Amino acid sequence: MELSTIKDAFDRVTKKQKLSCSKTQEAIDQIRQEIESVLDTLQSANNTDHELDYKTVLNELKASFLLIAPLSQMEGTQKELNVALTKYGKLLEKHFNPDISKAYRNIDIDRHTLNQIIANHFYHQGLFEIGDHFMSVVGEPESAAIMKFPFVEMYQILEAMQNQNLEPALNWASTNGDKLAQSGSDIVLKLHSMQFVKVLQNGSREEALHYARMHLSPFATSHMTDIQKLMGCLLWTGKLDRSPYHALLSPSNWDKLAEELKRQFCNLLGQSYNSPLSVTVAAGVQVLPPLLKFMNVMAGKKNEWQSMNQLPVPVELDREFQFHSIFVCPVSKEQATEDNPPMLMSCGHVLCKQSILKMSKNSTKVFKCPYCPFDIDAAQCKQLYF
Amino acid sequence: MSLFLLEIRQLAEIEAMAASKKLITREEWEKKLSDVKIRKEDMNKLVMNFLVTEGYVEAAEKFRMESGTEPDIDLATITDRMAVKKAVQSGNVEDAIEKVNDLNPEILDTNPQLFFHLQQQRLIELIRNGKVEEALEFAQEELAPRGEENQSFLEELERTVALLAFEDVSNCPVGELLDISQRLKTASEVNAAILTSQSHEKDPKLPSLLKMLLCAQNQLDEKAAYPRVNDLSTATLEDPAV
Structure with a gap:
């Protein structure tokens, strides 16, 4: 090793x-x-x-x-x-x-876009002063405010949550309740649950019951089990730490909730949870070693590398870096599902699993790709992840 | 085309099966039935068992006098048992618990699940009557400690306390706890426990026999066409459909 x-x-x-x-x-x-x-x-x-x-x-x-x-x-x-x-x-x-220049191409990158990506990363991390300073240095201070604004709100909410104050988060959740429900998020219930426990911790059973009737009961149709557990807490008022529900008091719940809120907040902004820059760097770190190895072997063929249409070696990326849009199989004309996922064939074309199984007679025969002359072995097809 | 042929083959098989079924006429069937002998005493015991188990004390007493069939338990205890059942069905759980303890204190001591369900029913009645604070106090004092010891009790307790989250329980997913059916369920459980404590079966034998009749008929349907009993209340034999 x-x-x-x-x-x-x-x-x-x-x-x-x-x-x-x-x-x-x-x-x-x-x-x-x-x-x-x-x-x-x-x-x-x-x-x-x-x-x-x-x-x-x-x-x-x-x-x-x-x-x-x-x-x-x-x-x-x-x-x-x-x-x-x-x-x-x-x-x-x-x-x-240390010389990674061998493994990348000299591509003209639009400076403005690059600056935006870097600034977005700073704002994404809550490093507002650094972001502002960077934008003023590169001469784009006017776009800083627009980029920064939504993240400022997010970090104000997160900061309040660090002080165990859920008011800003609850206000944000009620404003965006419909959008959050559409995206299938249960963050609103999680916030109300946390607030309910907090009210109960402060020793007021009557207030907690009133809070449950106001804010928890609307979730009854979809989250009754959670509501039942929370209502059970009422019977251990003042001694919740010695109750079957003591796990609800764990400080890690606040961290998890903050992380979930950040995820949902970014989702509503149309942004990924991690900044594009950090995703790119993390993916790059995985890809770099095989590419450097390849370039060392192909030391004299730098020019060839510059003109290649695709990567010269197979590169395995973890699932979190595999992004694919909705896929409709060109053979069956059906949209891919979890049971019938898109599969990448050895030639680089994609069909859904059912079509491949049908064409390969349940993986018993080699078949021709419908798009190119390649012979395809079903066993070598790889699943693509959305 | 092949699908069409398959359909035809299946239809042919069904017809062949129907043709191969044995046909039993009404006369044949009635003759078979008349050959079966059932003792009068056995019939009387079955009826008495039903009346005793279901708690029809006056009917049981009259039937005893008329048929000379002796019940297998003291009829006086039936009155007590029915009083307990009635108390639960009318929502008077405290009274029911008192009566059970008068009847046999061991019943609740040896059956923690029954005791929990009675206490749970008492909590439901408090919630039904809008006594929120009293309900919470009672649940905290009496039921929460049992919930800590037993996970399934805790889950049932959570379901019950969840009623309080709804000012309008008609839209509540656990609203069935406030239905009369919940009282009947608890009453039935108490009834069964008392019968068991008296070394008596908790279910009457007559319904079991009727279930067996229906089950046997369903199995026989696969092999033969025969006069069936379709309506248990009249027990009329209906001619087989040819």
């Missing part, structure tokens, strides 16, 4: 460094002792009015320094440390090629 080799090399460096350090310390201590001894001698001579030959004393000190030989003491260990460091550096260069 590559990393274990690197770790061993790093351990060697630290070992040599510790040895060098202790040797140096040893030499310094010896020198200090000699100097202190001479100082004592001089001090006692002063006190007793005893005549002392300073030259002799200093010559003796010089002689003892030559005897200690601090430089030669330190030189050996220092040399060993330098050798280990050099080896470590070379090993790092070998395994972690």
Whole structure:
């Protein structure tokens, strides 16, 4: 394993460094002792009015320094440390090629779009000052306000939630209730549930019951089980932490709720939960190693790489980086479903699973792709994820 | 075309099966039935068992006098049992619990589920009468501790307390708890427990026999066409459809 080799090399460096350090310390201590001894001698001579030959004393000190030989003491260990460091550096260069330029193309990127992506990332993370500063540096301060505005509201809500104040979140949820319901989100109920528990925690059963009647009962048709559990909490007012519902008081519930709110907020904005920049970087990190490896092998063919229409090597990305729109099978003319998902054939064309099974006589025969002359083996088809 | 042929083949098979079914005429059937002998005492015992189990105490007493059939339990206990049942059915659960304990204190001691259901019914009655605060206090004191010990009790308790989340219970998904059927269910459970404590079956034998009759007829239908009993209330034999 590559990393274990690197770790061993790093351990060697630290070992040599510790040895060098202790040797140096040893030499310094010896020198200090000699100097202190001479100082004592001089001090006692002063006190007793005893005549002392300073030259002799200093010559003796010089002689003892030559005897200690601090430089030669330190030189050996220092040399060993330098050798280990050099080896470590070379090993790092070998395994972690810092020059990634070999694996990307020189594409003209629209500066404005790039600036927007970077600023969006800052605002997405709630780094508003940095985002504003960046936009003013690149000379686009006017678009900053438009980009920033929705995220400011989101982070105000999240900040309030950190202080266990759900009012802003509940206001946002009631304003966007219809849209949230359309997207199949139950965040509104989750917020009301959390508020209900909070009211109950403050010790008012009557107030909590009133809150349940006002805000929880409308969810009865779809979330009755959740409501039943919350209503059960009423019987442990004041001792919820010692009840079957103590899990509702876990601080992690606030974190989960905040994360869910951020997800739904971004969804309503038409944005992804993670900023496009962070998704791109994360996906790039996965793709880079095989591409760098390929480019090292194909060292002399840089120009070919620049003109290729598709990636020269198969690249496996995790599911979270696989984005596909709604798919209609060109053979069956049916929209793909969970039971009948789109499948990528070895030639790069896509059909739905049922069509592939039909054409391959239940994966028993090789069949021809309806779009190209390729022979397709059903077993080698890969599922695409939405 | 092949689908059409398949349809024809299936129809032919159905006809063949119908043709292969044995046809039993009314005369043959009645003769078979007349050959079966049932003792009068057995019939009387079945009737008495039904009257006792269902709690028709006066009818049981008259039937005893007229037929000389002795019930297998003291008829006086039926009156007590029916009083308990009636108390639950009218929503007077406290009274019912008291009566059960007078009848046999061990019944509720040895049956925690029944006791929980009676207490749950009491909670339902408090909610029905709009005594919200009293209902919550009662549930907290009496039912919550049992819910902590038993997950299924806790779930039933949650369902019941959930009634309080709705000012208009007609739109409530657990509104059936306030139906009369819920009282009947609890009353039936108490009734069964009392019968069991008296070493008596909790269900009468007569309905079981009728179920067996229907089951046997359904099985026989596959093999033969015969005069069937379609209406249990009249027990009339109906000619087989040829």
